[in-house]
Amino acid sequence: MTTATRDVETAVLDEAAARERLGRHGAAYLPVPPDARRHIVIAIVAAVGAFAAALGFTFGATVLGIVGLTVAVVCGVRGLAGWGWSGLITARNSGTRLDLYEQGLVLTYRGRVRVIRYDTTRVRRKILQLTKNPGPGQISYTYTVTDVTGVPVVLRHGFERPQQWGPAIERAVTEAQLPGMSAALDAGARLDFDRFWLTRDEIGAGRDAVSWSRVEELEVIGGWLSVQVVGRSQPLESLPVSLIPNYPIFRALVDRMRMSRQEIVNEA
Known part of the structure; x- marks a missing residue:
């Protein structure tokens, strides 16, 4: 790649980041070269x-x-x-790269630029261990995010250091969206996480719902999340974590609401 080509790519990235107000550049990740x-x-x-x-x-x-x-x-x-x-x-893969900024990220692939903002995107993660005791190259990483137009964008382990940029994206999305979602929940709003939904008083899955005081725990086994309910032999719902958008936010909200309602019950 020539210096002129790199300069053009950098200018395109900077323009896209500035247009969506992504802030300072943080890190860049390139495709993994063939072995x-x-x-x-x-x-x-x-x-x-x-x-x-x-x-x-x-x-x-x-x-x-x-x-x-x-x-x-x-x-x-x-x-x-x-x-x-x-x-x-x-x-x-020439020219392909993943750039993380303060407020979002930019994916460049085959001359096309996709912009994702942390405060509006929805993230789904799917991490598979290909062996029982996997090495660094034996774990499959897939993160699906939505760009600023609402179109899904798939980020795979074809980019270097997925164990670094994947969690970094989820942390940034959680920091950007959790405070607002928590406040909305306290104000009486209903929050939807596809199959699951949350309100100030209960958690639901489809048409089934239980009060927060009856939620025993969130159990994750083999990549499947189960919402265990007091007094019921079957969970409220059991789904792969990969199907729950913004899972860290979902988990934080459920744990917060469950603990706060249990504290109220114990005080009474």
Whole structure:
């Protein structure tokens, strides 16, 4: 990327951030480059296969020669395809970046700029561990946010350090929206979190609702949230956390309302 191209991209970012009053720039995250180690391993295996094939056919070990040749051909084809795919990914991701600001973020992808404000967006997170004891590259991160026009934008672990920018976005959204939502709830408003809804007196899921004094706990197991209710064997509702927009805000409001109502009951 040339200096002139970078200057143009920076100017576009600054213009979009200024237009939506996002404040100071905080951090930038670029796409994760293709893993070259995988291609190196494939190349080594292909070389070993070729060497085994040469030995086998030279000394009459036909089976060894066929196996070695097969390994060499398969790995060679995969290696060439992998290098080509890596080049395609690198070219496709040129200019792609995620920039966090004080009041929001800007996603740049294929020349298109999407702006998200923390005080208006809705965030859904989905984090999957691909193994029982995952390493840094074995956790899948997906954050879906809504931009300033209300259109969903998906942010994936294709950007570097998702374990950093994901929580940072959720913290900023919570700081921007929780005080206003808490005040609205105290004033008698109803807050909707898709399937769940909250009022000053009760929590509901669809048409079912219970008073705050009956909410026993919010239990999260295997990525599923269950609202346990006193005197009921079944939860009010059980849903994947990934389906609840602005989950940290939802959780904070529920814990606050549940504890405050229990304190009132205990004092009485």
